[in-house]
Amino acid sequence: MSATQLPDLLGHFGRFGGRFVPEALIGALDELSAAHQAALVDPLFIKELSELHRTYTGRPSIITEAKRFAEHAGGARIFLKREDLNHTGSHKINNVLGQALLTKRMGKKRIIAETGAGQHGVASATAAALMGLDCVVYMGEEDTKRQALNVVRMKLLGAEVVPVTQGSRTLKDATNEAMRDWVTNVETTHYMLGTVAGPHPFPVMVRDFHKIIGEEAREQMLALTGKLPDAVLACVGGGSNAIGIFHAFIPDASVRLIGLEAGGRGVETGFHAATITGGTRGVLHGTRSYVLQDQNGQTVESHSISAGLDYPGVGPEHAYLHDIGRAEYRAITDAEAMAAFSLLCKTEGIIPAIETAHALAGAMKIGQELGSGASLLINLSGRGDKDVHTAAEYFGMPV
Amino acid sequence: MSTALEELFATTRSERAILIGYIPAGFPTQEASYRIIQAMIDGGVDAIEIGFPYSDPVMDGPIIQAAADQALANGVGAKEVFETLRFAADLVPSVIMTYWNPIERFGVDNFAKELAAHGGSGVITPDLTIEESKEWIAATDSHQVNRIYVVAQSTQPERLQNVTSQTNGFIYAASLMGVTGLRTSVASGAHELVARIRAVSEVPIAVGLGVSNAEQAAEVAGYADGVIVGSAFIRAVQEANSLDEGVAAVRLLAESLAAGVRSQKR
Numbered sequence: 001m002s003a004t005q006l007p008d009l010l011g012h013f014g015r016f017g018g019r020f021v022p023e024a025l026i027g028a029l030d031e032l033s034a035a036h037q038a039a040l041v042d043p044l045f046i047k048e049l050s051e052l053h054r055t056y057t058g059r060p061s062i063i064t065e066a067k068r069f070a071e072h073a074g075g076a077r078i079f080l081k082r083e084d085l086n087h088t089g090s091h092k093i094n095n096v097l098g099q100a101l102l103t104k105r106m107g108k109k110r111i112i113a114e115t116g117a118g119q120h121g122v123a124s125a126t127a128a129a130l131m132g133l134d135c136v137v138y139m140g141e142e143d144t145k146r147q148a149l150n151v152v153r154m155k156l157l158g159a160e161v162v163p164v165t166q167g168s169r170t171l172k173d174a175t176n177e178a179m180r181d182w183v184t185n186v187e188t189t190h191y192m193l194g195t196v197a198g199p200h201p202f203p204v205m206v207r208d209f210h211k212i213i214g215e216e217a218r219e220q221m222l223a224l225t226g227k228l229p230d231a232v233l234a235c236v237g238g239g240s241n242a243i244g245i246f247h248a249f250i251p252d253a254s255v256r257l258i259g260l261e262a263g264g265r266g267v268e269t270g271f272h273a274a275t276i277t278g279g280t281r282g283v284l285h286g287t288r289s290y291v292l293q294d295q296n297g298q299t300v301e302s303h304s305i306s307a308g309l310d311y312p313g314v315g316p317e318h319a320y321l322h323d324i325g326r327a328e329y330r331a332i333t334d335a336e337a338m339a340a341f342s343l344l345c346k347t348e349g350i351i352p353a354i355e356t357a358h359a360l361a362g363a364m365k366i367g368q369e370l371g372s373g374a375s376l377l378i379n380l381s382g383r384g385d386k387d388v389h390t391a392a393e394y395f396g397m398p399v
Numbered sequence: 400m401s402t403a404l405e406e407l408f409a410t411t412r413s414e415r416a417i418l419i420g421y422i423p424a425g426f427p428t429q430e431a432s433y434r435i436i437q438a439m440i441d442g443g444v445d446a447i448e449i450g451f452p453y454s455d456p457v458m459d460g461p462i463i464q465a466a467a468d469q470a471l472a473n474g475v476g477a478k479e480v481f482e483t484l485r486f487a488a489d490l491v492p493s494v495i496m497t498y499w500n501p502i503e504r505f506g507v508d509n510f511a512k513e514l515a516a517h518g519g520s521g522v523i524t525p526d527l528t529i530e531e532s533k534e535w536i537a538a539t540d541s542h543q544v545n546r547i548y549v550v551a552q553s554t555q556p557e558r559l560q561n562v563t564s565q566t567n568g569f570i571y572a573a574s575l576m577g578v579t580g581l582r583t584s585v586a587s588g589a590h591e592l593v594a595r596i597r598a599v600s601e602v603p604i605a606v607g608l609g610v611s612n613a614e615q616a617a618e619v620a621g622y623a624d625g626v627i628v629g630s631a632f633i634r635a636v637q638e639a640n641s642l643d644e645g646v647a648a649v650r651l652l653a654e655s656l657a658a659g660v661r662s663q664k665r
């Protein structure tokens with residue numbers, strides 16, 4: 001089977017993916033799989049979603065060439081796919097609108113979501129408000145502090161935000177709580193998972209809702225430059241914005257696909273969230289992929305300045321693309337990301353999300369490696385309004 | 400060859416249900432866990448289920464989560480889990496309950512092998528689906544230990560047949576849709592689920608999730624072959640002012656649950 005035809009019927013991407021969940025969830029996952037498969041070929045669904053994207057999300061998102069930033073990237077041409085301009089400020093809206101429509105089709109009235117940076121929580125709360133669904137968002141207590149503004153946004157949108165006090169109090173633990181809620185309320189509730197991880201069908205379904213990013217960008221690049229880019233770059237937390245922009249390019253063998261993981265204080269220090277670069281094969285949150293774990297199979301806490309990348313797992317399709325060598329994954333440290341963050345602000349007048357800044361730092365490196373004449377496409381996955389506090393603290397600016 | 404667990408069911412099944420007590424390895428400490436296991440058995444528990452403490456227990460409610468966290472903070476890993484198994488299995492038939500990742504990390508075949516070497520009868524795997532079980536089925540067959548799957552009220556008939564046909568030792572019937580913890584009553588769907596399983600399988604059935612007192616234990620013993628109690632034992636330890644007090648409370652609870660279970664004669 002070629003890489004674009006995966007996963008198989010059980011959700012496997014090679015030896016990754018699948019379902020590792022309590023039996024109580026199997027019925028709901030089967031129902032969701034069926035709803036997803038039916039929606040994919042239903043002209044009504046396709047029309048409804050694309051209409052929403054046109055009139056609500058603001059799609060297609062534009063491409064901006066970052067000429068001044070490119071001077072710091074070896075002179076390569078740098079193109080930014082502006083997912084930050086989407087309604088709610090990141091790529092996350094693509095997925096939640098799709099899942100919210102599916103939720104209605106399944107006759108469910110309540111959605112739950114996990115969130116790290118709060119971007120997926122905000123997007124979920126937005127979709128819930130738009131479609132009249134009840135919404136509960138689980139968020140690690142640590143993250144509710146780091147991303148206090150997003151907590152208020154979710155509440156303004158009518159969602160209930162539940163701070164999670166278990167474990168490391170971050171995204172991993174919020175995901176655990178969301179799964180416990182789902183096991184208990186599965187009859188009435190849809191779990192709106194926010195990335196391409198989790199049990200089948202989430203990795204393939206969330207990918208399908210995000211692949212529009214790459215489909216648009218591929219055409220836009222051909223129109224703008226007359227050729228395909230030499231490399232496509234994106235930051236990787238769970239991997240949704242990355243798979244979204246990668247997917248349309250998988251058959252284009254000449255295009256390098258490069259995922260940038262959160263290297264935290266450096267992979268060698270152990271304080272990082274670079275799951276593919278620094279992790280091992282294992283099972284977490286219902287799927288087999290790479291995991292940060294110890295020798296007993298206990299998940300190890302991840303570390304990153306970026307709440308949205310601070311996750312010890314990664315989507316199974318990325319694990320697969322890594323294994324077959326179709327995509328490359330590198331780690332970017334907090335310091336490198338923050339330098340790129342600052343540079344984009346000052347050279348292009350765009351404040352990116354700190355997650356996204358990891359991709360920008362990657363572009364600076366890859367640009368140096370490839371030199372002038374190369375063309376790089378970067379997924380600008382989100383805007384940095386939510387990160388103003390973290391940035392102010394990092395750069396020592398009084399607020 | 401049959402496991403100690405299978406032999407236990409074979410000898411008791413026609414007379415009464417058995418009582419299975421759960422405790423995570425290393426809770427509240429390794430030494431203390433042995434005293435608690437002993438107290439459960441002295442009080443009338445027939446079989447022991449040892450939890451492999453895991454960092455992300457999505458099937459567990461707050462009581463077991465807290466116990467697992469405490470055990471992990473004590474540094475419990477596979478070695479301690481197997482040592483605890485050895486202790487319990489020398490006294491009564493014993494199984495391990497573990498999320499899948501620790502098995503995969505340990506080595507699938509190796510886990511089944513060590514389990515057998517430490518006298519264990521089987522493993523309960525709450526997040527291993529039948530679709531992902533190929534290696535596990537081979538390993539448990541090869542080392543002649545039981546693989547115990549959980550089924551739920553939402554499990555569809557065809558799937559119920561499929562899962563139960565791969566299960567041996569006992570079938571774990573989840574009494575409710577939810578996580579482990581204390582409940583004021585046993586969900587009404589539990590009885591119906593057991594009846595559905597009986598229609599497709601000869602394997603003994605034990606009911607777990609939310610059984611916490613003698614009344615509930617007696618009710619479940621009226622239709623199931625085994626009654627599994629976890630959170631209630633752990634809470635008894637957590638609420639005690641000292642280990643001695645906790646051990647005494649566990650013994651009392653075990654006596655009362657055992658009396659409940661044994662009140663239901665066949």
Ligand SMILES: Cc1ncc(COP(=O)(O)O)c(C=O)c1O
Nearest residue numbers: 119237238239240241308381382
């Ligand atoms: C702007 C932005 N980019 C990237 C991510 C990381 O998620 P993923 O890897 O699924 O795209 C997040 C997560 O919160 C985000 O908010």
